[in-house]
Amino acid sequence: MPLLLKGTLVTIEITFLTLAIGMLIAVPVSFGQVYGPKWGKVLIGIYEKVLRSIPGIVILFLIYYGLPRVGIQMSPFLACVIGLGLRSGAYQSQIFRGAIQSIDSTQMRASRSLGMSKMQGFRNVIFPQAFRVALPPWANEFTIVLKDSSFAYALGVTELLRQGRYIISTTYEPMLIFLTIAAIYFVITFTLNKSLQALETKLIIPGFDIREKIQ
Amino acid sequence: MSENKHILRVENLRKSFGDNVVLKDVSFTMDKGETKVIIGPSGTGKSTLLTCINQLVKPDSGTIYLKDINVTKAEEMNKIRARIGFVFQDFGLFSHLTAMRNVMIGPVKVQKMNKEDAKNLAYEELKRVGLLEHADKYPAQLSGGQKQRVGIARALAMQPELILFDEPTSALDPELIGEVLAVMKDLADNKMTMLIVTHEMGFARTVSDEIIFMEDGVIVEQGTPEKLFKNPEHKRTGEFLFKLTELYGEGDE
């Protein structure tokens, strides 16, 4: 069991780092996609479409086995987090872009006419609202990344699933161990969804119905 | 004539969207303390004219002076925009902020005023538009008329030299129009410089110093309300005013 917990920790690490990298990419990318110059939109469009259409595992293999050919080598863990992060960035940018576009455009024009730059209008006015709209779909992206973190198995990272395989090879209890692993994934997902829901409730703005915005 | 006497001077403004020529050659001036009303049929370029003045839309040619600054060539446009208020037909209030914070945000984020001073200022401006008791409400909790008055207070808090209004009462239920017009009349009485696109003929007639009648991207005629209503130079002006008055009534307040 302590071994499984160790694996769980690695899984959680991968998930959070992936989401963090994804978000670091997604926020500026979604800003660029809505407010940026045309060439920026084109570039971002390419990034986002390419990464969303390649299977996660292929991205990881490309980074881990492919990049050393051009002299870039990294640990399996890092390759995994970067690969999944790049991919999650593409998905998250779509979530944020939709959320930004759901905020009525007069608010940006109003920000600009007060003398704010586009960036200030985004930071002070659009993003705080878009963030609230994005929370529910973002919670969904979280569960996807958590499950995709098991791709790290294929690169040899000792995350939850691989830890389980090791245990099975000595205990010969595949049913029990895999069920335990499934239960651990479930508990993480459940806890995080509950916390995000609590956050959502906490951030509710009177009269501004998020559910109405998403439909 | 001193070139810098006017607060706003628009000269030979032209703007097209693709091959749709929206503003053909628009020139006019505004002096300090003046209220001018722009009227004209839909699609004539009234909104485009206002957004060119604060450069949210870039004109193709022509010049716009705010006092002695050439706005069309200005490098620090954000600073200049901060000096021009804008009131929107659909309010554009920030949904995640209370009325109070909507009014504070400009002074705090743009003018870097400290929060305490901004709060006092917002308090004064909300009082001015009669909304003190609603200061802590969010936009979604306010009626249309109240929202628009917050919109006006938000513009006022920047101490603008000029406020542009784009059909400020067109999105309101008839019974809410009066409260917004009353605030605007009060501003006019206090010599705020205002350029207002509206169909409210009663307001135009009694409050404005001049009416500008636009059609198809040109100013057909401008002059005092008296002159335009009683004795217009162009037949079209008379026809349009007659139609508006029929549609919207005299609107005597």
Ligand SMILES: Nc1ncnc2c1ncn2[C@@H]1O[C@H](COP(=O)(O)OP(=O)(O)OP(=O)(O)O)[C@@H](O)[C@H]1O
């Ligand atoms: N961003 C834009 N892109 C393309 N065309 C535009 C844009 N903004 C305005 N137009 C066009 O310019 C013309 C004038 O529009 P504008 O909104 O200035 O008219 P208006 O006089 O304000 O009309 P209304 O009374 O309906 O508000 C219209 O034909 C409109 O379709």
Ligand SMILES: [Mg+2]
């Ligand atoms: Mg208009």
